[in-house]
Amino acid sequence: MDRGKIQTAIEFLAWLDANDLPFADLTQLQLELWLVTAPPTRRKAIGAFIRWTNARRLTHRLEAPIRPRAQPSVFHDDDEHHDQLLRCLTDQTLPLDVRIAGAFVRLYALPVTRIVHLTTDCFQRDQDGAYITFDKAPVLLPPTLARLIEQQIASPLTRSMLQPAPGSGPVFLFPGPLAHQPRRPHGLAVRLLDLGLPTLAAHNTAMIAIAADLPPIVASDLFGIHVSTAIEWAALAQDSWSDYLAARNATG
Known part of the structure; x- marks a missing residue:
C-alpha cells in the first residue's frame, strides 16, 4: 500500500476504535456509514484496504462503493415513464x-x-399476493407483473436444448444460450433499447422516485442498493423537490 492508503486505513481504524466497533465484527452498514462522512478522496483508498482484508479473511465480503463522478442527468418525465411502464x-x-x-x-x-x-426461487406467491426478493426483503409485485413472471418461469425463452437437471443449481429467470448460465446483460440492454425501452433514463427516473419515497436503509434492504448510494440519491431527490417548489413559487 502507498502512504495515502495506509493513512486512510489508520483513519478508518481510529474511527472504529472511537465508536467502540470491533474490526473483526465490521459490517457493510458500518463501513458505509464511515464512507458517508469520509472525504471523497478516501473512497478509493479504503476500497484497496477492504479488498486486502477480505482476501486475508479479516473481513467478509465487504465492499466500498465508489462515489459517482457526476450526478445523473438523463431522466424521463413522469408521463413518458408511466407510458413506458404501461407498455411493459x-x-x-x-x-x-x-x-x-x-x-x-x-x-x-x-x-x-x-x-x-x-x-426463479426469488419469486414467491402466498395467499396475500406475489413477491420477489431482490436482496434482503421481499417486494410485493403488481398482479400484472407477477403473472408475467409466472409465464416466464413456466416457459422460459432459451435456445439451449440442454436443460439443467432438477436440484443441480439455480434456475435463472432470464437463461442464456446455455440454460445453466444467465443471459448476457449487454444483449438484453440492446434489445430493450431497440424496442424503445432504454434503460439509463428509466433507471434514473425510478431511482429518484424510490429515493423520494423511502428512507435510504429501506431502499437498501429492498433493492440491494448500497446505503451510501441510497443516501446520495435521497439528497438528489430532496434537491430536485426544492428546485421544483422554488420554480413553482416563482411563477405563482
Whole structure:
C-alpha cells in the first residue's frame, strides 16, 4: 500500500476504535456509514484496504462503493415513464422477457446486470399476493407483473436444448444460450433499447422516485442498493423537490 492508503486505513481504524466497533465484527452498514462522512478522496483508498482484508479473511465480503463522478442527468418525465411502464405491463406484442426486464428497471431501478442474475426461487406467491426478493426483503409485485413472471418461469425463452437437471443449481429467470448460465446483460440492454425501452433514463427516473419515497436503509434492504448510494440519491431527490417548489413559487 502507498502512504495515502495506509493513512486512510489508520483513519478508518481510529474511527472504529472511537465508536467502540470491533474490526473483526465490521459490517457493510458500518463501513458505509464511515464512507458517508469520509472525504471523497478516501473512497478509493479504503476500497484497496477492504479488498486486502477480505482476501486475508479479516473481513467478509465487504465492499466500498465508489462515489459517482457526476450526478445523473438523463431522466424521463413522469408521463413518458408511466407510458413506458404501461407498455411493459400491457403490450402483448413485446417479447415476454423484455416486458419483465423493462418493468423491473422502471419500477425498481434494477440495472440489467442484476436482472439477468435473478433466479426463479426469488419469486414467491402466498395467499396475500406475489413477491420477489431482490436482496434482503421481499417486494410485493403488481398482479400484472407477477403473472408475467409466472409465464416466464413456466416457459422460459432459451435456445439451449440442454436443460439443467432438477436440484443441480439455480434456475435463472432470464437463461442464456446455455440454460445453466444467465443471459448476457449487454444483449438484453440492446434489445430493450431497440424496442424503445432504454434503460439509463428509466433507471434514473425510478431511482429518484424510490429515493423520494423511502428512507435510504429501506431502499437498501429492498433493492440491494448500497446505503451510501441510497443516501446520495435521497439528497438528489430532496434537491430536485426544492428546485421544483422554488420554480413553482416563482411563477405563482
